[in-house]
Structures are given as C-alpha cells and as structure tokens.
Amino acid sequence: xxxxxxxxxxxxxxxxxxxxxxxxxxxxxxxxxxxxxxxxxxxxxxxxxxxxxxxxxxxxxxxxxxxxxxxxxxxxxxxxxxxxxxxxxxxxxxxxxxxxxxxxxxxxxxxxxxxxxxxxxxxxxxxxxxxxxxxxxxxxxxxxxxxxxxxxxxxxxxxxxxxxxxxxxxxxxxxxxxxxxxxxxxxxxxxxxxxxxxxxxxxxxxxxxxxxxxxxxxxxxxxxxxxxxxxxxxxxxxxxxxxxxxxxxxxxxxxxxxxxxxxxxxxxxxxxxxxxxxxxxxxxxxxxxxxxxxxxxxxxxxxxxxxxxxxxxxxxxxxxxxxxxxxxxxxxxxxxxxxxxxxxxxxxxxxxxxxxxxxxxxxxxxxx
Amino acid sequence: xxxxxxxxxxxxxxxxxxxxxxxxxxxxxxxxxxxxxxxxxxxxxxxxxxxxxxxxxxxxxxxxxxxxxxxxxxxxxxxxxxxxxxxxxxxxxxxxxxxxxxxxxxxxxxxxxxxxxxxxxxxxxxxxxxxxxxxxxxxxxxxxxxxxxxxxxxxxxxxxxxxxxxxxxxxxxxxxxxxxxxxxxxxxxxxxxxxxxxxxxxxxxxxxxxxxxxxxxxxxxxxxxxxxxxxxxxxxxxxxxxxxxxxxxxxxxxxxxxxxxxxxxxxxxxxxxxxxxxxxxxxxxxxxxxxxxxxxxxxxxxxxxxxxxxxxxxxxxxxxxxxxxxxx
Numbered sequence: 011x012x013x014x015x016x017x018x019x020x021x022x023x024x025x026x027x028x029x030x031x032x033x034x035x036x037x038x039x040x041x042x043x044x045x046x047x048x049x050x051x052x053x054x055x056x057x058x059x060x061x062x063x064x065x066x067x068x069x070x071x072x073x074x075x076x077x078x079x080x081x082x083x084x085x086x087x088x089x090x091x092x093x094x095x096x097x098x099x100x101x102x103x104x105x106x107x108x109x110x111x112x113x114x115x116x117x118x119x120x121x122x123x124x125x126x127x128x129x130x131x132x133x134x135x136x137x138x139x140x141x142x143x144x145x146x147x148x149x150x151x152x153x154x155x156x157x158x159x160x161x162x163x164x165x166x167x168x169x170x171x172x173x174x175x176x177x178x179x180x181x182x183x184x185x186x187x188x189x190x191x192x193x194x195x196x197x198x199x200x201x202x203x204x205x206x207x208x209x210x211x212x213x214x215x216x217x218x219x220x221x222x223x224x225x226x227x228x229x230x231x232x233x234x235x236x237x238x239x240x241x242x243x244x245x246x247x248x249x250x251x252x253x254x255x256x257x258x259x260x261x262x263x264x265x266x267x268x269x270x271x272x273x274x275x276x277x278x279x280x281x282x283x284x285x286x287x288x289x290x291x292x293x294x295x296x297x298x299x300x301x302x303x304x305x306x307x308x309x310x311x312x313x314x315x316x317x318x319x320x321x322x323x324x325x326x327x328x329x330x331x332x333x334x335x336x337x338x339x340x341x342x343x344x345x346x347x348x349x350x351x352x353x354x355x356x357x358x359x360x361x362x363x364x365x366x367x368x369x370x371x372x373x374x375x376x377x378x
Numbered sequence: 379x380x381x382x383x384x385x386x387x388x389x390x391x392x393x394x395x396x397x398x399x400x401x402x403x404x405x406x407x408x409x410x411x412x413x414x415x416x417x418x419x420x421x422x423x424x425x426x427x428x429x430x431x432x433x434x435x436x437x438x439x440x441x442x443x444x445x446x447x448x449x450x451x452x453x454x455x456x457x458x459x460x461x462x463x464x465x466x467x468x469x470x471x472x473x474x475x476x477x478x479x480x481x482x483x484x485x486x487x488x489x490x491x492x493x494x495x496x497x498x499x500x501x502x503x504x505x506x507x508x509x510x511x512x513x514x515x516x517x518x519x520x521x522x523x524x525x526x527x528x529x530x531x532x533x534x535x536x537x538x539x540x541x542x543x544x545x546x547x548x549x550x551x552x553x554x555x556x557x558x559x560x561x562x563x564x565x566x567x568x569x570x571x572x573x574x575x576x577x578x579x580x581x582x583x584x585x586x587x588x589x590x591x592x593x594x595x596x597x598x599x600x601x602x603x604x605x606x607x608x609x610x611x612x613x614x615x616x617x618x619x620x621x622x623x624x625x626x627x628x629x630x631x632x633x634x635x636x637x638x639x640x641x642x643x644x645x646x647x648x649x650x651x652x653x654x655x656x657x658x659x660x661x662x663x664x665x666x667x668x669x670x671x672x673x674x675x676x677x678x679x680x681x682x683x684x685x686x687x688x689x690x691x692x693x694x695x696x697x698x699x700x701x702x703x704x705x706x
Contacts, residue, residue, distance in 0.1 A: 063608070092601045097605075098602060098624075109611075
C-alpha cells in the first residue's frame with residue numbers, strides 16, 4: 011500500500027517537447043487509479059516517471075511522504091506490468107517470476123512457495139517450466155502480472171497491459187484485474203487509452219490531454235459531470251454530440267439555439283445560466299440521451315425534433331443511428347433496437363433535456 | 379603503337395566480360411528452355427538441379443578435387459613419388475618445431491577469441507549509451523577494413539626497436555623509454571613476441587565482434603531491460619543475467635567465426651617475424667614445409683590437420699546460425 015503524490019510534476023524532453031505539464035495528483039493507498047487519454051497525452055510518461063524509468067524535469071513525486079525523484083527503480087518498491095509484457099525470453103515462467111526475489115536474496119524455499127502461490131492464484135501453475143515463447147498471449151499476460159505480485163510491492167504500475175489481448179480475453183482479464191485489486195488491497199496505477207477499461211476498472215479516473223491533467227474523479231462523476239469538452243468527448247462511445255449554441259431569452263423561458271435546434275432550458279437550471287446569456291456556447295448531449303419517441307422511457311424530459319436518418323448500425327442490443335438536422339449538422343443517437351428507423355427517412359427524435367451539457371465555446375469549460 | 383596495344387587489350391577485356399557473362403546467361407537460358415520442354419511435374423524437380431549444376435561443377439573442380447589430391451599427397455613422400463603411410467602425420471605431431479606451432483596456435487585461439495569477444499561485448503554494451511555512437515563504433519571497426527599484411531606493417535612501427543641510447547621510433551618503446559625503462563625487443567624477445575603478434579589479431583577482430591554483438595544488443599527490447607531494472611537488477615546484473623543470455627547465440631557465432639580465422643592465421647606471423655624465434659603457427663609451418671623445404675608430403679599432412687581442426691567448428695557455427703535464424 012502506498013500513498014502516491016505528484017506535486018507540480020513536469021516532464022520536458024531534451025528536444026523541448028513537454029510531455030507532462032505541472033501535474034498535481036494524489037493517489038490513495040488502496041486506490042485503483044486509471045490514467046486515461048489519447049496516445050501521446052503523457053499518461054505513460056507519468057507512469058514511467060513514477061517507476062523511475064524516466065527522470066523528472068520539475069516537481070516532485072512522493073511515495074508515502076518520501077520524495078523519490080532521485081531513487082532508482084529498485085529503491086521504490088514498485089512493480090510494473092508492461093504493454094509488451096517484457097518477459098525474459100531466456101528464462102522459464104518460474105524464473106521470470108522468481109527473478110526479483112532472487113535478486114533480493116530471498117531464501118530458495120521462500121521463493122518456491124511465493125511463486126507457487128502467485129501461479130496458483132493466476133491459474134498458471136501448470137506453465138512454470140515453459141519458456142515465454144511457448145505461451146499464448148493471455149498466458150503471457152498472466153505471467154507478467156504474476157511477476158509483479160510475487161514481489162508484494164507497495165504499488166502496481168500497469169502500462170496498457172490488456173491492449174495486446176483479443177476482445178474476449180480482454181473482458182475476462184479486466185474482471186480478473188479488478189478482483190486482484192480487491193484481494194490485494196494495494197495501490198494500482200493503470201494507464202490505458204481505452205475509456206471502457208478506465209470506466210470499468212478505476213476507482214478513480216484521471217483524464218489527461220496534451221500533457222495536462224483534465225479531471226480526476228470517480229467514473230460515474232466523470233461521465234455525468236465532465237469538467238470540459240475534452241473529457242465530455244473522450245469518455246463515452248460513441249462520443250457526445252456537440253452543437254454550436256447560444257442562449258436566448260423569450261419571455262420567462264430560456265432557449266438554447268443551435269442552428270436548426272431550438273431547445274427550452276429546464277426551469278431547474280434557468281437561474282444559474284443567466285450570466286451566460288448571449289455568450290458563444292457549445293451544447294452537448296450523449297447519444298444515449300436521444301430517443302426514438304416510440305420507445306422513450308418515462309421520467310425523461312423529452313423535446314422532439316425532426317432529423318434525417320443517414321446510417322443505421324444495428325448492434326443487437328442497441329442501434330446506433332447517424333442523423334442530420336435540416337441545417338446539415340450531424341449527430342448520433344443510441345436508441346432502442348426495436349426502433350424502425352430506416353436510412354433516408356425523416357424521423358422525430360426526443361432529446362432528454364434533463365441530461366444535457368453546456369460548455370463555454372472559448373474556454374471549453376463546463377457551465378451549470 | 380602503344381595506343382593500339384592498349385586498345386587491343388581493352389577490347390579483349392570487353393570481349394572477355396561480354397563472352398563470359400553472356401556465356402553464363404546463354405547457358406541458363408538454354409538450360410531453362412530445355413527444361414521447359416519437360417512435363418510440368420518433372421520440371422519443378424529438375425529445374426533447381428539445372429541451375430545448381432554449374433556452381434557445383436566449379437566447386438568440385440576448384441575445392442573438392444584439390445582437397446582429395448592434398449589428402450592423397452599427405453600420405454606420400456616429399457616429391458609425391460611413393461606412399462609413406464602415416465610418416466608425415468607422425469612428423470607433424472612429434473617434430474619439436476611443429477609442437478611449438480601447435481602450442482602457439484592454441485595460445486592464439488584462446489587469447490584472440492576470448493579477448494576479442496569479451497572486449498567486443500563490453501564495447502558493444504557501453505557504446506550503446508554514448509552520444510556519438512556511430513563515430514565510436516566506426517573507430518573501433520576501422521581495423522577490420524585493413525588487410526592483415528597492412529595491419530602488420532602498421533604494428534611493425536609500433537613495435538620498432540632501437541638499441542638503448544638511440545632514438546626510439548616505435549610507439550611502444552618510446553613510451554617505455556620515456557617512463558625510464560630499457561627498450562624491449564617486442565618481436566625478438568621470446569617471452570613477449572607471441573603476445574605481441576596476438577595483440578595485432580585482437581586489434582583486428584575486436585571491431586568485428588563489436589559490430590555483430592552491438593546489433594544483437596540493440597535487438598534486446600528496451601522493455602525487458604526496464605523490467606529487469608524494476609525487478610531490482612543493477613546494471614551489472616542486467617549485463618550478466620539478461621544481456622549475455624539473450625545474445626548467447628550471437629556470441630557463439632562470433633566466437634566460432636574468430637576461431638576459424640585464428641586457426642588459419644598466417645599473414646601476421648609471416649610479415650612480422652617470419653615464424654622465427656618460436657613464433658610459428660600451424661599455417662606458417664605448412665607454408666615452410668611446402669614451399670621453403672619443398673616437402674609436399676609434410677606440407678599436405680599439416681594442411682589436412684588444419685582442415686580437420688576447422689571442420690567441427692564450422693559445423694557448430696552453421697548449426698548455431700540456423701538456430702538463430704529459426705529464433706528470429
């Protein structure tokens with residue numbers, strides 16, 4: 011268990027590229043923190059700085075209150091699982107897992123017992139004599155995890171450990187890692203570009219973009235209350251729909267006007283939006299908050315409007331519909347699979363006005 | 379008059395090239411045309427042999443036949459007139475000059491191979507981390523581009539000796555004298571002359587070892603090294619427990635290649651000392667028996683011994699190389 015703190019951490023490479031900028035982040039001792047963001051956003055660099063594989067340009071990293079900037083990886087008591095697994099190809103699975111213990115000078119019997127225990131836990135006890143080359147991708151991934159857990163480290167660092175697995179295995183491995191975290195109760199810092207992994211596994215998620223931390227919160231809060239347009243657009247698939255918009259008063263009612271869209275603002279948030287009257291805004295709504303009126307559930311605040319269907323993707327459990335407004339603006343809806351929408355048709359869809367987002371167009375920050 | 383002679387010579391050369399390569403092309407075309415007349419199933423089986431036959435014929439004529447002939451001569455007397463049984467071989471393994479040559483060759487084998495490979499390996503690993511890697515590697519590789527004879531000429535200057543009191547033009551003796559010692563006759567002093575020669579070969583071969591090992595070192599994924607670092611290995615442990623085992627097959631290939639080269643070493647000894655003062659090796663002994671003493675029987679017997687010594691190393695080398703290709 012380790013309490014990890016990034017304090018004003020910046021990473022600038024020799025060529026001047028700033029990979030991580032002024033990062034402040036505190037990771038609780040038993041937390042599963044997921045660092046997520048598009049490729050090149052600096053998330054892996056953060057992990058490598060924490061591991062000691064990359065020097066820190068500015069700021070400090072603390073583990074349990076100790077500044078570790080100058081410590082070598084071996085002095086940090088952390089284990090890491092690499093995207094490529096980075097198994098030692100010339101060693102058997104047993105030796106791969108035992109390597110760190112051998113270096114520490116752990117007694118042989120102890121090593122034997124700990125490797126055996128970790129192997130049993132991961133279901134790889136039958137593979138201990140094999141070489142990495144003789145293993146499947148899923149088995150290699152387990153060995154890589156096993157190599158980390160035999161050490162009983164203060165923190166586990168994982169750099170996209172599931173991205174080389176096929177889709178089915180990935181779902182399974184996701185659940186197994188979550189279980190492992192619960193069982194070990196240790197700090198996990200997990201890097202991924204896959205927002206599904208982030209949502210399903212993280213106790214908290216830190217979203218990064220272009221070296222800057224955008225938001226840290228629980229999956230639920232991040233999804234429902236994104237701080238800015240980047241987080242709103244990054245979390246969720248298909249991504250949130252955005253419309254250039256502005257607020258117009260009409261008598262007592264505030265309206266969101268976005269090209270061909272004209273949507274009444276629910277009474278509950280009208281007051282708080284008064285200062286933004288006349289500003290350039292962005293209106294956002296997630297595809298799942300748009301319905302085929304025929305199958306709209308109760309309890310939403312539906313506003314119907316007309317749109318033309320261009321493409322229909324039938325997924326079985328849902329339907330992804332590509333729609334366009336009269337003014338040509340395109341957006342996506344995730345609707346009930348029983349819907350009869352056909353490409354080329356002009357249909358009525360319902361926007362749930364309880365679940366919309368407004369952002370300032372210039373700063374991209376969320377309002378409300 | 380001179381011009382016409384040159385012109386004729388030039389034309390002859392061009393004709394030779396055209397006829398030579400044209401002849402080969404015509405040969406392959408003709409063979410191909412003939413094979414195409416065969417039924418399809420037979421064709422694919424016959425075709426490889428048709429293409430290989432000329433090469434095999436050339437190999438047989440210039441490599442295999444002379445080898446067999448050498449083998450026969452090695453059982454005959456000095457003028458190849460009468461069979462003498464194993465006499466030449468008995469000579470080769472009992473004669474005192476031969477024994478010195480064997481001892482020297484063993485010394486060459488052990489020292490050149492071990493020092494070149496380990497130096498090459500250390501340099502390969504170190505060079506991986508310096509900013510001017512290509513320059514550093516080029517400098518160390520440079521001796522490879524020099525012929526053995528050329529290298530020997532260079533080192534004759536390094537080892538040059540003048541009696542005490544005279545100005546030393548040799549680099550080594552200049553240093554020795556500057557430090558206040560007596561100059562050393564590097565090539566005549568029997569305790570050091572063999573080592574002085576061996577150093578030249580090491581100088582030549584370290585670059586070769588370094589280049590091959592360096593590419594193998596670069597082939598080790600960075601992730602694996604980093605994983606070891608996180609597992610708690612220091613640089614020394616990474617070198618011994620990760621780097622060396624992972625490039626093991628390249629180390630063996632480089633070692634065996636150098637072993638074969640050292641078994642055949644001749645030029646350096648011939649140019650530097652002529653094999654005098656106990657510096658003979660097997661190959662220089664062979665040349666002496668063959669061409670200085672005109673004893674074809676003994677010369678051939680030594681050649682056969684040399685060939686037999688090289689064969690197992692070659693086999694091991696080829697096996698390892700195939701294994702390495704499979705592992706890619």
